[in-house]
Amino acid sequence: MKIILLGPPGAGKGTQAKLISEKFSIPHISTGDIFRKNISEKTPLGIEAKTYMDNGKLVPDEVTIGIVKDRLMEDDCKNGFLLDGFPRTVKQAEALDSFLNDNEQKIDTALLIDVPKEFILERMTGRRVCSKCGASYHIKFNPSKIEGKCDACDGALIQRKDDTEATVKERLDVYDRQTQPLIQYYKDQDILSAVEGTGEITKVFDKICNVLGAVGK
Ligand code: AP5
Ligand code: MG
Ligand code: ZN
Numbered sequence: 001m002k003i004i005l006l007g008p009p010g011a012g013k014g015t016q017a018k019l020i021s022e023k024f025s026i027p028h029i030s031t032g033d034i035f036r037k038n039i040s041e042k043t044p045l046g047i048e049a050k051t052y053m054d055n056g057k058l059v060p061d062e063v064t065i066g067i068v069k070d071r072l073m074e075d076d077c078k079n080g081f082l083l084d085g086f087p088r089t090v091k092q093a094e095a096l097d098s099f100l101n102d103n104e105q106k107i108d109t110a111l112l113i114d115v116p117k118e119f120i121l122e123r124m125t126g127r128r129v130c131s132k133c134g135a136s137y138h139i140k141f142n143p144s145k146i147e148g149k150c151d152a153c154d155g156a157l158i159q160r161k162d163d164t165e166a167t168v169k170e171r172l173d174v175y176d177r178q179t180q181p182l183i184q185y186y187k188d189q190d191i192l193s194a195v196e197g198t199g200e201i202t203k204v205f206d207k208i209c210n211v212l213g214a215v216g217k
Contacts, residue, residue: 005017009171016201032085035053
């Protein structure tokens with residue numbers, strides 16, 4: 001199964017991606033996580049990406065597209081994958097389509113997780129992420145069992161640098177201008193599905209499984 005997750009910052013893409021990737025045994029590919037790993041390892045890519053990310057801007061398309069193509073060529077993507085946070089511009093979507101087309105593959109579904117803006121700020125400012133494995137928590141909605149520690153790997157939980165109020169506003173603005181057009185792009189291809197991302201995490205996941213079950217048939 002080849003899936004794209006679409007949705008505004010804080011919609012719950014990373015949270016749901018983890019559950020989907022476990023249930024359907026497909027790799028979870030998050031461009032944001034790839035950039036954050038490079039930032040923590042201070043690689044040239046990380047140094048380049050950091051200035052954009054800290055300001056809530058998109059990393060340039062040429063850089064991002066190259067990274068995703070390399071990742072999709074790895075063996076574990078042969079039977080499917082879940083893209084989280086990519087594509088984010090029409091240019092990225094077109095590059096992905098042409099790459100998959102060249103490899104005689106196609107996306108099965110672009111799944112939009114829709115969350116109204118008024119929910120987003122509280123989700124982002126209360127988010128804590130694992131510094132080791134990237135898992136997302138929330139101080140109120142999804143707390144870890146031991147405060148400040150990841151349930152999965154015991155890593156320290158930290159706040160993302162781009163989760164401040166000002167940067168979140170910029171990221172929402174960037175989403176509206178650059179990523180929102182992809183909803184129509186995938187509607188036109190007849191592969192868009194949407195679920196409401198409000199309510200409990202497990203309930204949202206149930207809705208997603210219903211959609212993906214139908215796609216799988
Ligand atoms: P990225 O890391 O992709 O960030 P994002 O798209 O802004 O989305 P987030 O990761 O912030 O939110 P999410 O939807 O994953 O929500 P989560 O599950 O964590 O990108 C970061 C930056 O990298 C970009 O700004 C850009 O600079 C760069 N970048 C990445 N990809 C790029 C690309 N393709 N091109 C160019 N640049 C790129 O949930 C959020 C919080 O809500 C958590 O605390 C969670 O516990 C909580 N939560 C989740 N579900 C629920 C629920 N149902 N109810 C209550 N709380 C919930
Ligand atoms: Mg995420
Ligand atoms: Zn962890």
